[in-house]
Every structure is written in C-alpha cells, then in structure tokens.
Amino acid sequence: MAERTTVQASSDAAGRLGGLGPEALSHVFRTMYMSRRLDDREILLKRQNRVFFQISGAGHEAIQAAAGMALRAGHDWIYPYYRDRTLCLVLGVTAEQMLLAAVGAAGDVGSGGRQMPSHWSAPQFNIVSSSSPTGTQYLQAVGCAEAGRRLHPESDEITLVTSGEGATSEGEFWEALNAACLVRLPVVFLVEDNGYAISVPVEKQTAGGNIAALVGAFPSLHVEEVDGTDFTASLEAMRRGVDWCRARHGPALVRAEVIRPYSHSLSDDERLYKTQAERAAEAARDPILKFPEKLVAEGVLDRHALEIIVHEIEIQIQQATENALRAQPPARASALLRLYSDRVDPASSAFSTAPRLEGEPRTMVDEINLTLAEEMRRDPRIVVFGEDVADCSREGGLAEVKGKGGVFKATAGLQREFGSERCFNAPLAEAAIVGRAIGMATRGLKPVAEIQFFDYIWPAMMQIRNELATLRWRSNGGYSCPAVVRVPIGGYLTGGAIYHSQCGEVEFTHIPGLRVVMPSNALDACGLLRTALRSDDPVLFLEHKRLYREPYNRSPHPGPEFTVPFGQARLVKAGANLTVIAYGALVHKALQAASQIEWKNPGLTVEVIDLRSLAPYDWEAIQASVRKTSRVLIAHEDCLAWGYGAELAARIAGELFDCLDAPVARVAALDTWVGYNPQLESEILPQVEDIVREAGRVLGY
Numbered sequence: 001m002a003e004r005t006t007v008q009a010s011s012d013a014a015g016r017l018g019g020l021g022p023e024a025l026s027h028v029f030r031t032m033y034m035s036r037r038l039d040d041r042e043i044l045l046k047r048q049n050r051v052f053f054q055i056s057g058a059g060h061e062a063i064q065a066a067a068g069m070a071l072r073a074g075h076d077w078i079y080p081y082y083r084d085r086t087l088c089l090v091l092g093v094t095a096e097q098m099l100l101a102a103v104g105a106a107g108d109v110g111s112g113g114r115q116m117p118s119h120w121s122a123p124q125f126n127i128v129s130s131s132s133p134t135g136t137q138y139l140q141a142v143g144c145a146e147a148g149r150r151l152h153p154e155s156d157e158i159t160l161v162t163s164g165e166g167a168t169s170e171g172e173f174w175e176a177l178n179a180a181c182l183v184r185l186p187v188v189f190l191v192e193d194n195g196y197a198i199s200v201p202v203e204k205q206t207a208g209g210n211i212a213a214l215v216g217a218f219p220s221l222h223v224e225e226v227d228g229t230d231f232t233a234s235l236e237a238m239r240r241g242v243d244w245c246r247a248r249h250g251p252a253l254v255r256a257e258v259i260r261p262y263s264h265s266l267s268d269d270e271r272l273y274k275t276q277a278e279r280a281a282e283a284a285r286d287p288i289l290k291f292p293e294k295l296v297a298e299g300v301l302d303r304h305a306l307e308i309i310v311h312e313i314e315i316q317i318q319q320a321t322e323n324a325l326r327a328q329p330p331a332r333a334s335a336l337l338r339l340y341s342d343r344v345d346p347a348s349s350a351f352s353t354a355p356r357l358e359g360e361p362r363t364m365v366d367e368i369n370l371t372l373a374e375e376m377r378r379d380p381r382i383v384v385f386g387e388d389v390a391d392c393s394r395e396g397g398l399a400e401v402k403g404k405g406g407v408f409k410a411t412a413g414l415q416r417e418f419g420s421e422r423c424f425n426a427p428l429a430e431a432a433i434v435g436r437a438i439g440m441a442t443r444g445l446k447p448v449a450e451i452q453f454f455d456y457i458w459p460a461m462m463q464i465r466n467e468l469a470t471l472r473w474r475s476n477g478g479y480s481c482p483a484v485v486r487v488p489i490g491g492y493l494t495g496g497a498i499y500h501s502q503c504g505e506v507e508f509t510h511i512p513g514l515r516v517v518m519p520s521n522a523l524d525a526c527g528l529l530r531t532a533l534r535s536d537d538p539v540l541f542l543e544h545k546r547l548y549r550e551p552y553n554r555s556p557h558p559g560p561e562f563t564v565p566f567g568q569a570r571l572v573k574a575g576a577n578l579t580v581i582a583y584g585a586l587v588h589k590a591l592q593a594a595s596q597i598e599w600k601n602p603g604l605t606v607e608v609i610d611l612r613s614l615a616p617y618d619w620e621a622i623q624a625s626v627r628k629t630s631r632v633l634i635a636h637e638d639c640l641a642w643g644y645g646a647e648l649a650a651r652i653a654g655e656l657f658d659c660l661d662a663p664v665a666r667v668a669a670l671d672t673w674v675g676y677n678p679q680l681e682s683e684i685l686p687q688v689e690d691i692v693r694e695a696g697r698v699l700g701y
C-alpha cells in the first residue's frame, strides 16, 4: 500500500508542498493518476464501441486536485465543467461511478444513463448536475450562493464554479461576475485556461488573451493567476481564493493555465490546428509527469511507491470497468420518469378548492399582487426579484415615496412588507434572472422571477429550455429547481407594437419538464399562481397585460387557500353546436363571438372553453365538448403557423375524427409581427369578427 512505501518528507518539503503530509500528497497523486487512466480507459472503450462519447480532463488534473483539496466535500457547493474528472474524484465520486456513466447504465448515479459522461452530478457531495451549454453554470452558481446565504447565514460554505477560458466569452459569465460582485457572494470562479476552445486559440477568444487581466476592475473580486499544471502553486492559489470567499470579502476568480493533450474530445483531432512544436511544449508541462517527479525529488515518495500506486490503480480501473460493462441499461419505458415531481402533482384534485369570495371585485393584477403577498407570508422560502419589481431599491427613500413595485404594479408593496432581502431589483439581464432563480430553487428556496415583458424573455431562453426544464430529468431526480417565472405577455394594447405585444407561449409549451399556465381572469390568476407557488415543478406563469385591469374579468378575493389545479379547463359557457377553445385574451372575444352567433342563429348554442393551463392541458374537457358538439374552433392570439392550435387540431383530428361533422378550424394572428398603428394592430391580431366568420364556416359545413 502507498502508506507502507512512503518516505517521510522533511518539514521543509511539506512547506514547499502546500503543507500537506505524505499521506495527503500520495492521495493527490493517486487521484490525478486515476483521473488520467480513467480517461485512457474510456478512450479505449470508445474505440471498442462500448461507450458512446468521451471527453477528457487530461492536462487539468493538478488544478482540479488543488481545487478539491481547498474545498470541503458535502459542505461547499460545486458547479463543475465537463473536464472536472479529477475534481469530482477528490470530492468522492468513484471510478466505477464514472464508468457507469460512460456506458450509460441505469446505475449511473449522476443521470441514470441520460446524460453524456463527464456531465457530473453527485447530490451527496453537492456537485450539481452539469449540462452541456458553456456558461449557464455561472449564473446558477450565483443563485446557489445567494440561497446559501439566506438559508444558512452562519455557514462559511462557498460555491465553486468552473469552466474553460472559451466559456468566459459567454454573456452569462459576465452577468454572473456582475451579480456576484454586486452582493459580494462567496463564489469562486475557476477558469481552467487550456488555451483552446475546441480549435479556437485564446488570443482569438479573449481580448488580450487573458481573462484574469480583464476582470481586475470588478469590486470585491479577488483575482489569482497560476500555473494550473503545478499542484502546489495551484493549491495555494485556490486556498487564497477560497479563504477570501469564506471570510465573506466577496467572490474570487482563479485563472489556471493548463494543457489539453488529448484534443477537445474524441470527436476532435488537435493535429488539424495545433503545430507539433506547440504540442511538444504542452507535453513538457504535463502535470501527471511533473507531480510525481516533484514528490520523488522532495523525498515524499520513492519510485517503488509510485509504481505500487500505479499498479493498484490499474487493478481498480480494471475491476470498475468489468462491473460497468456488466451493468444494466436504463429500464425500458422509464424515459418519462422524473420529468416532473413525483411528490407534488399540481394537476391533482388536492389543488381543487372552492373559492371563499370576499370583498369588492378586484382586478387580475391586484389578485396576482395579493396572492404573492399571502404566499410570501405563508412561505418564508419565497423570494421575488426581477427588473423594477422592488418598491424603492434605495431603502432610505421608502418612507417618502409611493414605490414602483413593477412596471405593471404586480409586485407593489412586497419590498415594503417583506424587506429588501425578499423582494429586490436584479440587474437588467434576463438570463441572469432565470439562472439565479434556478440556483436558488436547487437549494430549496422558492424564487419567483419576473421577466418584465415576454418580448424580452429570449436572453433567458437557454436557461429556461436547457436548464430550468431539464435539471430534474437529466439528473434522474437528483436535483430539481421548481422556480416560478412570471411574465407579462400579449397585445391588444393599442400602440404596443412589435416589442410590447408578443405572444409565443407555444415556444414554451413545446418544452418537456416545464409547466405553462395563462389565466384569463382574476379568480383563475389567483388560484393558478398559488398552485404554481406550491408546486414542485418549474412554472412559466403568463399574465396577459391587456387583462390586468379589465372590468369584465374581476373577482372578489377567493381567500388565502384558493388553488386551481393545472391541466383543468374552465367551462365558460355551455353550448351544443360548436366548441370554441380559447385562453388568455381570446376567452372574452370568444364569448362575445358566441353571443353574436347565437343572436344571429336562434336555436344554435356555442360552448366556450378556457384552457387556462397550456401544459398540461385538459384533453378530457376538449374531448367531452367535441363529442357533444361535433364542431370545434380553436382561437389564440399568437400567430397561426406552427401555433398552439396546430397541436390541438392535430390531436382532435387524430383522436376524435369519428365524431367531427366539420374540419377543425383555427383563428389566430396573421403570421407577422404586431404593428404600432392601431388599425394595423387590429388587422394583425384576431378579432371577434374573425371568430364569428370562422365559426359560421364551421357551422355551415
């Protein structure tokens, strides 16, 4: 064993080796060597077609071992990069677990065979499931650190987030640095700079070629630069960064220069763009060769001890490989499991409650505001943030001014009642708003993020689609992030034009793992929002701006326990001859159209259904109505082509063909943008007359 063959190092040597004793140092060597040999084994298995993807941590071992040694496993939080094999080994992930991921086994603890290998996830060590988009992890790490501060204010935990130098070109990196420095969060940003992002060299990636040089002006940020192939120098740099964060001075950034001797991945061949001389220079800095030489030179281990370690590792890897190759694949028919919470079903009857109406009728936006306040009183985990959502960020002014509370006033008074820790303004950066919410929700807070206008949700799309909606599924239930994202949406504003009128709910209903709801009235807004806040899934809560203050959709408050289940439509009006399926602003228009049709056609009655929940949606209600009326029209505000109605129409045609007396009809916006001129706007967006006309066609068929 290594312990028996260790040569006692002098205390001078210990000083030169980061103060670590021989046991710790040989453990470091073991881990670094294990990491490299696991890469080698996976490469072999890939060539044999027994694993399906390989990306290595080769060349990054020393800085990662140092990072792992500077952290406390299970206490600190880690948002790793795909190269972080050594880091994960130091923290406690085993060789066999890594190989189970490589073969895509059911027993892969990180993702159950769902993610590519090297997409680390280990809840027992607070290693949060990593995805493939470069840069998204930075914002989530910030949210995680924020949550840590709120949930465990006495703790000295830190959050480590890592990436390559290429990923620092993503806006999300800069948004994260800004957010972390703004509130001095204990986040260590580790940039493992191997000089290349696939084939793009750093001087074509980063202005000046050195990310550390660029971030110097961020206040409270401690910056370190180190040779990441030198373990002891790396350990010292990491310790200084970590200590800075533990002492709560602010975040730290460590840029570690490393090498990448194995090409980007097994799908890449670096000889296509790296010269022989360059490759030779990198090879001369290989940490797997340098570190043991240093241990021998310092008298920590002798060559025989090294040989024994190497031999033991080969045996361990062989054993782990044999186990992994025998492992079972994911069970058939398991693909839909752990997409949503199996703890709370927001579509269940538990959320079906009777309203206890009280007081004067209130507008939809008032109900949203009141529901948020009631739930914040009930659940201290709820935090509300976004652009302009606070009353007055400069707290000193609160006594004097009325307060902003959101551009639509949906969050008015929340900062005043609950304080600036629970309702606050975020920087103007939508990806950051959602990314931070994801990190917070992962840690157990209930963030309610507001995107100011649906038209500006797109910078957050990567976070919503690739992160918010995927975390539970991709980690096979290891992690979840049940955040609520509230978004004012829609047109009919007279002057809203292209960038204040957009719909586009279908872009989100198409995303597995995400719940999407869109109330049309005050009562449903209250009930659905409360369900969203008590749900265990991520929810996109769409609030139609035009409906915020309409007189016709008001309701007295239904009480602090009123909830409406997701996936349950509301029968707005019963009828026998035509079903109109609508949601949002089209519900009222459908009702108006129904009265006109009935007035013109005595004897005919029209049924109007408000879906109110778009994903999931109420197929039972649609089915029952269409079976009764045999004619159906779907009305939505968003464009016609590829719209929400297309899916419903296809399903109705596919499953209810035998009971249809006419083709399925759709009414929607023209396939263009909403124009500023009011006449242009009304020509583009669907109107009552359009529903009446289409309904006439369906009824006359």
Ligand SMILES: Cc1ncc(C[n+]2csc(CCOP(=O)(O)OP(=O)(O)O)c2C)c(N)n1
Pocket: 083, 132, 133, 134, 163, 164, 165, 166, 167, 168, 194, 196, 197, 198, 260, 264
């Ligand atoms: C958002 C995004 N764009 C592109 C890619 C494809 N891609 C994967 S890794 C990579 C290069 C990353 O370089 P760097 O951050 O330096 O990390 P390294 O691989 O060198 O460790 C690219 C372009 C991706 N995964 N995500």
Ligand SMILES: [Mg+2]
Pocket: 164, 165, 166, 192, 193, 194, 195, 196, 197, 198
């Ligand atoms: Mg790189």
